[in-house]
Amino acid sequence: MFSKSMTDASNRDLYYVVSAITNEEINKNWLRSEKYYQKQKPKQVYYLSMEFLIGRLLESNLLNSGMWEVCNKTLTKLGFEPARVYKEEHDPGLGNGGLGRLAACFLDSMATMQYPGHGYGIRYRYGMFEQRFINGYQTELPDYWLKDPYPWETRKPEEAFEIEFGGKVHMLKRDDGTLEFKYEDTDKVLAMPYDVPVVGYQNKVVNTLRLWSAEPVMTGEEKQHDESQYYQQLEHHHSIEQISGILYPDDSSEEGKRLRIKQQYFLVAASLRKIINDYKANVRQSLLHLPEKVVIQINDTHPSLAIPELMRILMDEEGFSWEKSWEITTKVFAYTNHTILSEALEKWPIAMIQSLVPRLYMIIDEINERFCQSIWLDHPALRDNIHEMAVIADGQIHMARLAIVGSFSVNGVAKLHTQILKTQEMKNFYTLYPSKFNNKTNGITHRRWLLMTNPRLATLISDTIGPRWVHRPRELTHLLRYAKDRPLLDKLDQIKQENKKELAHYIHQTTGIKVDEQSIFDVQIKRLHEYKRQLLNIFHVIYLYNELKENPHLDITPRTFIFGAKAAPSYYFAKEVIKLINTVASIVNYDPDVKHKLKVVFLENYNVSLAEKIIPAADLSEQISTAGKEASGTGNMKMMMNGALTIGTLDGANIEIKNLVGDPNIFIFGLRSEEVFEYYQNGEYKANEFYQNDERITQILHQLRDGHFGHQGAEFKDIYYHILSTNDPYFILKDFEAYVETQQLVDQAYRTKGKWLSKSLVNIAHSGKFSSDRTIQEYATGIWKINQYKT
């Protein structure tokens, strides 16, 4: 490939060479899989998502293609360090966090379980920003991940579509009295597909992740002779390219932005075109039968414009009546809800939708009219609630309501979350459509998150219970027989120790901090958000620091607090918390009174690749969200699977983890979600009382107020004022005591190594339930009604 001799080749060269070899193998199977779909015409699922956080692909593609070990050996033999070669790949940050990573795990599981399922997303030119700390503050650098060729994508210009935005809609009456809708003066954008293979685990199945890129539409003239036109319209072209220009780096909040709506419509319009074209080419039946062959899962409300877009296609292009179109549409879509945080529920101003997608607005308006009327007429008990249920209310379009009305399935992502949807957030809709609601507890692919990232542990497991767990992760429970087997537990210990040593090395290299490899690796890695309560964690650190300053001989088990988190660039409070953690780190790590017992490490640029380094080394997994706020969490599952014990609230999937491993094998603390809701309702929580009455809290808050941390004096006053003036809506002060006490239990438990290891093994043994293979199995049989296929 590079006309170089092996001795002159760089790691980068080898990365491209190995990728090319892997692609050769993949492409054979990709073609076969596509032919199979074309011939057998199975019902297929399309997973629409604004985010796919796929991580680096070379190693996982090698693993899934069955070539990983031989490649490792060969590279080593040739004098290369495999890890260095793999590290050359730029980790594509096409997502924010959990939601995008879930989509990636689902693709892996669908291909592995031989389900005909594909992803559709956007090929953002700039993915998630790269985070750097300057002076302890987060700064954001653009992530131009396509700077070097990306070997996993194939551009498919022959499958590009024109997408239309804006313009005017004219209604014409046809001779038979039906209406025809004509669009004028629209802006046209070319949706260019780039396909990425999704490789099943050693089964020769390759599905597709199709990522759309926005390009200017070249007119015939532009193409043929006058290229100068292109430059005259540079500005215009630039605005078109912006549609797939950036990933919105914001998780858990929604801002009314025209570009975001354009991105959503772009994804939806291009994907539906492709889905319908394929249906027509392969199935060759009336679109009346579409729901027999196509199911579309919409990942949160972001792609929910697909519902009116399919209505538009069926009516305006295919000539179906409203009633027929609605019947088809509502049998095709299934919606996954990911959050009940009100700031994250998408609502778009009418005027924005009207100007960007005028015909879709007309359709949404009609959906709303008919929906409200049907409640009025058929569900008089809900009449008083129409305002809270209407798709259009208060000048805004409520996307979650549109998604519920237009789908046949609405699912939450963990038992508690689904329960909250049914009984609180979407209570009225649940009354109206009880059978639509269902739960699908999230999962993670154990191939990437255990086999690939923790090969030592994976090997130990296979040596102990045989290799069947790789295909049937639930069989990890066979490990339970060894929960008291000292030789095995010692091996488990040794592996954790080696992983910690590697992470310690990385920490030293990247931050200069030397950590105690014997200390508890206490890990909180996730997006930075108030509800996730990184602040509670750092308050605990400050508390320990204060205790040790008071009494340097205090007997505590040495700990290394490890953080990884990006804050949305506009999220001021979250960025203050980052600065606080970095500041506490800079004090604690160099204070001779405490530095041998406490270390605080905030690793820059948390992403999938960094998660893969940290998770195998975690002893303690921090899952401390305010109960009721974290829909599921998946970081909790990754760390459990790698032998970390969880300290957490009864929130999201933590509850399901607790129910599996049992109370002695998890550290649960804090308010329960019912209590949180009760406080919200009765307003009886008084943060001030905790500030006044708990000396530990008083001290910490005063240290923040008085500039005890931070050289610029008033650095953290804002945190102090924010907590007290908002009455601590995330109950950090309320849960502080329980958290500290539970951390003391962790400290004690870690001292009895054998017992700790036994708990660790029990966690690994029960983690198979959280393989995304199980989740996908549930989606396939419960929602999608699709079949596995035999190759």
Ligand SMILES: *Cc1c(COP(=O)(O)O)cnc(C)c1O
């Ligand atoms: C798993 C994962 C997440 C989700 O973590 P939670 O703790 O569930 O919020 C976010 N980002 C990355 C990079 C991940 O791998």
